[in-house]
Amino acid sequence: MNNTIQDCDLLLTGGSVVTLDDERRVIEPGAVAVSGARIAAVGPIEELAGYRAGRTIDCTGHAVLPGLIDTHDHLFQGMARGLGEGMPLWTWLTDFMWPFSISINLAEGRIGAKLGAVEALKAGTTTVVDNHYAPSDLDTTLAVAGAIHEVGLRGAVARGITGEATDIARRFDLAGELFRYSNDEEIEITRAAIEAYPAGGRVEVWPAPLNIIYNDQDLVRRSVALAREMGVGWHTHCSERLEDPPTYLEEYGVRPVEWLYREGLLGPEATIAHGIYLDDSEIEHVGETDTGIAYCPISHQYIGLGVMRMADLRASGAPIALGTDGPCCNHRQDMFEVMKQAILLQRVHTLDPTISNGEEALEMATREGARYAGVDAGVLAPGKLADVIVVDMRSPHLTPRHRTVSTLTYCVRGSDVSHSIIDGELVLENGVCTKVDEAEVMAEAQARAEELIDRAGLQGLLTPWRHDGSG
Ligand SMILES: [Zn+2]
Structure with a gap:
């Protein structure tokens, strides 16, 4: 024609x-x-x-x-792939992930991101939202963004923000060395990183208050204000454990997503990892505001978190997308596997094979992921x-x-x-x-990861066979 x-x-x-x-x-x-x-x-x-x-x-x-859009990842976790087995989430954080995280140096952060970007790219991911929090100093944040850029992926480095420890963080022993910056410093570092990787580039930096449950409320407000001022998205974890909404409710008298809504913090630039335990009214708020939710079915099973209300969330009209959630709670970055698990988990949970299908999985991995990440693709x-x-x-x-x-x-x-x-x-x-030498990346990652596990004092996790069933 x-x-x-x-x-x-x-x-x-x-x-x-x-x-x-x-x-x-x-x-x-x-x-x-x-x-x-x-x-x-x-x-x-x-x-x-x-x-x-x-x-x-x-x-x-x-x-x-x-191309597939991985809407929640922690690329640096690849350096401890396969470790930290069989723990409840907050123990997994305090006994494994955070001691590991605070030991990472700039070179290890950079090669971890590069390895993860190579792995993701080879498995069909073209955009990744990398929730990077270890370490979160300016130089390492920029090195991580640079590593993703070098491999050629599109993405956002959602810089993890912990800030000053809240009562909840202290009560649950979460407030270790990861909470190293004041609230002012967190905002300053994030702003400088966004200025280096601003909105519209192939790689952007976003503010990412790490978890609504244990972040300071004012720091969350300031993070969202920064994202809006700089025209980028923002990212967080929220309501991934059954105990999260009741813990928040007890502390602040309101459920977490309800609080975000009342404060005017939800919106198309808001991206929430997990959102497993949302009530009907929170789902309505998410739909009304076009807030993105990242469904990570493999980590939800690995850590035993629960099953997201996928059908209700999709019906709300919000962008519901898929994520791998980092190589320590998924162990590989394969969005095809995530698509399959996204379907099957819903079916076994509802005992209904008609509740989800392959077409939905493809939509979530592509066009809904693009809505979520604010990318004109998918x-x-x-x-x-x-x-x-x-x-x-x-x-x-x-x-x-x-x-x-x-x-x-x-x-x-x-x-x-x-x-x-x-x-x-x-x-x-x-x-x-085409842009990096894969063998070189793997060799450097293996060597640096061995040093890192040693320095982090995590040799105890290297046992060849776990006889007692503990981590
Ligand atoms: Zn995560």
Whole structure:
């Protein structure tokens, strides 16, 4: 239908194109044309026959879809992958994660982020919200942002803010060395980091009061004000444990998300990890304000937290997205696995196989993730940012393929991703990162991680077999 020749930079042609657009078109075989950082055209091959591309990638036997958006992660945790097994959340924090976190130095923070970014990229993630809190000094925060940028991922470094310890933090022994900065210093450091990685760049910095339950209320207000002033998102953990809302209610006389709502702190720039224990009225507030919620089904199971009210939250209209939640409570960053678990956990919890489906998982991992993160991507449509992944479907575990959407959500593994394009740039080619040397990153991460575990005094966690069942 298009006889005139049009130039584009990159043409992905011949694959099953799963657009996630408003009509949810699946075009088999289809093509995607990319010009600069944006998608120029999407359609059946013959419709794009007039495109003359600087580079053409034959996607026959592959699926082409929007890049996956990991909306809650802690990349640095990869340095302790596999440790800290079988503990309740706050013990896991006080006995493992926080002693580990406060021991990390700048070089370890940087290589941990780089390793995590490489892992995520190779598994089809194109945007990551990295809730970085260890260590959270300015130089390390900037080094983490730089590492993500170097690998080529899009993302936000949501800088963890603890500030001055609250009564709740003290009462539950959470107020250790992680609470090292005054409230003023937290805001100053975050502001300086945002100035270095401002709104609109491929990597941004956001304020992230670490947890509404044990953060100072005024520090939360100031963090949100800073985000609004600088035009970036903000991030937090909230209501992930059954005890969280009652603890908050007892201390402040109000449930945590109810408090955020009354204070005018919810909104499209607010992104909350977990939100498992929200009551009906809190869900209504989240929907009314377009507040993002990150559903992390694997960490919810790993730490035994509970099951998010996915159907009710999605029905509220809020952007409900998916997250891996960091390599110490997921152990790998594979959003395909997260999609599958997101569906299955809802089904076993409700004993209802109709409560969730693969189409929803793909929506949460792409277009809803983009709404959540404030990124103009998540959909294959002209004008959208060219954040696109290509999945090689020519494997026994993906054969026969009857419905591409089912194959993507139930059968594909992150390692099946062959190409990734971010901002129009080819950052993963035939499964290999184009911008960094993966072997070098792994070697440095292994060496530095061993030193770090030693220095953090966590040798006790290295026991080859746990006979007593404790961490
Ligand atoms: Zn988390």
